[in-house]
Amino acid sequence: MSGVLDTQALLRLMAWLSPAFPIGGFAWSGGLERAVHDDLVETAGDLSDWLATLLTHGSLWNDAVLFCEASRQFESGAGLKEVAELGLALAGSAERHAETLALGRAFVTAASAWPAEVFDLLPADVPFPVAVGAVAAAHGVPVENALAAYLHAAVSQSVSAAIRLGVCGQSEGVAVLARLETQIGEPAEHAADSTLDDLGSAVVQADIASLRHERQNSRLFRS
Template sequence: MTKATDMRSLLRLMAWLSPAFPVGAFAYSGGLERAVADGLLAGEHGLSDWIAAVVDHGSAWNDAVLLNEALSAHADAGRLHAVAELAEALAGSRERHAETMALGNAFVEAAGAWPADVVGLLPQTVAYPVAVGAVAGAHGIAAGQAIGAYLHAAVSQLVSAGIRLGVAGQRQGVAVVAELEPLLEAVAQRGAASTLDDLGSATIRADIASLAHEIQGTRLFRS
């Protein structure tokens, strides 16, 4: 890969996974809001530990595996439809399903500013990691870079949610992102070498929090 191509890949990832990209990620907390309400975490360290578990052993890890499969299959409509169906089935709650599908559909629409034939190969509705992986693959972006950027965006969104929920301040939030950087690098590398056989999670509290958020009364987030 030339320096020019590498720079273009970086710029596209920065655009697609920026908080300003119009997918509406700011509206979701992935169950974090319920976890805070139930007293399952508090403070900067609690927020960091919660996010680390989600990335290393939870839904974010599964997203990395699904993204890698979609990136590899970006030119194969059959494989893309299969991984899209699997990704939708893996959503562990009604809100998790609504979140990943809404973000995925919005991503495909917004990413149309960078035309690619892969859009015509995807199903009409598609989960977020599959959408990102397929589009990244169509633009020749390396799996490790795409997964790393995706995970960084997910962590940044959870940190932002934690700040809005009063768990940590802005400087503490930045410290959490910095602290998790080595983990993001390691999980991105692991995700880039993964297959669908590596799917699996062990974050039961996070999954229950996502389910319980559905019946939470006053709330800031949709999940």
């Protein structure tokens, strides 16, 4: 059950997970660019299926579990260090490692405009979901609300990348977001009660696409 999301918490979530927040999320596609190149994602329907699978069985599910663990550990430097190291170890390719690390570092730098003790506890090398989960918890944002916003932002970024890659237009992209509301809400609810034992991925094609992107010559994105 989610807690009460007050106006201040809502405003902070809107700021932290806005496309305008200075973390450089627009530069990454999480392997989607290679999936488009390899004709694995050709239409808005393909994109919806791709993202739904990541939410339930792939990297976004693991992000959700890590996010919630970081939320629980936000007052423990040792706990945050452990979950951060695990999050980085779970990155399936060099680019995915670089992506989550770059976004995590940039988020910590930008979010420090809202002072909190958690910034002294977070390790220097922190993956993105761990950074957001810990900071949101430190500011009293209910974990289910914070995670739903995080996952929605991640899906929105992928849709934006797909539009730039020519997979779909803006209207189709908005329809994908509408179609995925349930797939975003359910992982957010389930992950709130998860433990690290629930980590796991079964998206072999997505992992291979991320690995193959490292050798792609012509590209718009860094991953």
